[in-house]
Amino acid sequence: MPELPEITIIAKQMNKELAGKRITEIEATQPKNLNIPILDFKKKSYGKVVVNISNRGKWIFIKLDPAYYMLINLGMGAEILYFASDHKRSEKYQFKLTFSDKTGFTIHFWWFGYVHLIPESDLKTHKLTANLGMSPTEETFTLQYFQKLLTHKRVAVKNFLTNQKNISGIGNVYVQDILFKAKLHPNRKISDLSEKEIRDLYSAIINVLNRSIRLGGLAYERDFYGRRGKLTVNKFLVGYKTGKPCPICGTLIKKIKTGSTHSYVCPKCQLP
Numbered sequence: 001m002p003e004l005p006e007i008t009i010i011a012k013q014m015n016k017e018l019a020g021k022r023i024t025e026i027e028a029t030q031p032k033n034l035n036i037p038i039l040d041f042k043k044k045s046y047g048k049v050v051v052n053i054s055n056r057g058k059w060i061f062i063k064l065d066p067a068y069y070m071l072i073n074l075g076m077g078a079e080i081l082y083f084a085s086d087h088k089r090s091e092k093y094q095f096k097l098t099f100s101d102k103t104g105f106t107i108h109f110w111w112f113g114y115v116h117l118i119p120e121s122d123l124k125t126h127k128l129t130a131n132l133g134m135s136p137t138e139e140t141f142t143l144q145y146f147q148k149l150l151t152h153k154r155v156a157v158k159n160f161l162t163n164q165k166n167i168s169g170i171g172n173v174y175v176q177d178i179l180f181k182a183k184l185h186p187n188r189k190i191s192d193l194s195e196k197e198i199r200d201l202y203s204a205i206i207n208v209l210n211r212s213i214r215l216g217g218l219a220y221e222r223d224f225y226g227r228r229g230k231l232t233v234n235k236f237l238v239g240y241k242t243g244k245p246c247p248i249c250g251t252l253i254k255k256i257k258t259g260s261t262h263s264y265v266c267p268k269c270q271l272p
């Protein structure tokens with residue numbers, strides 16, 4: 001399942017390819033992915049021009065002119081693929097968008113996923129995106145912002161980091177190495193963290209996510225051009241490495257249950 005690095009990479013590639021282009025055709029075969037009826041969706045999209053494309057967490061925001069947004073969520077690993085001309089496109093898709101120059105993209109949904117079209121004025125009340133926390137890839141996600149965000153929070157650090165209302169984009173894959181790098185056990189309470197631990201946690205978030213972006217994301221996910229990332233499981237520090245030695249102290253990595261998810265920890269470096 002894609003997390004913040006993968007979606008950030010795709011949004012950047014989409015912005016590079018699609019900004020300034022005019023929508024001329026929409027094909028959608030799965031009404032459940034859309035927020036409005038297909039005909040309505042087509043009518044409202046036609047002729048609109050892409051202003052820019054960005055992401056917050058796992059949501060892709062296509063800003064359109066005049067004054068609309070197309071919001072895309074790939075759910076459990078849907079594939080969104082660019083095509084330079086119609087005969088070069090992917091065969092498998094439930095959604096296809098074509099521009100006036102005949103380029104475009106397809107989306108092949110796996111489980112759930114969304115393509116919502118909303119007027120810009122409804123952005124603040126769009127249920128699925130309005131309450132998303134800031135992403136660590138956003139410029140305004142500073143240490144100062146992070147310190148403030150953690151003030152008076154009493155929940156376990158892992159639950160806090162993976163709750164999309166606090167921070168959007170961190171899931172069960174990247175949180176493992178983030179906590180290891182910060183030397184924090186997933187069950188540590190936010191209110192018990194020292195100032196130094198909070199600073200280390202902030203650096204760990206930025207480092208782990210940026211490293212993945214540099215590597216093109218996870219090796220089992222594809223980007224907008226269908227290329228796989230270079231971040232393979234053997235490049236993780238502790239994540240999914242049960243029984244392997246900790247890269248710092250050599251103690252064997254343990255898989256433990258933390259609430260409804262699993263965590264991978266070094267029992268010596270990450271004390272409860």
Ligand SMILES: [Zn+2]
Pocket residue numbers: 246247248249250251266267268269270
């Ligand atoms: Zn260790």
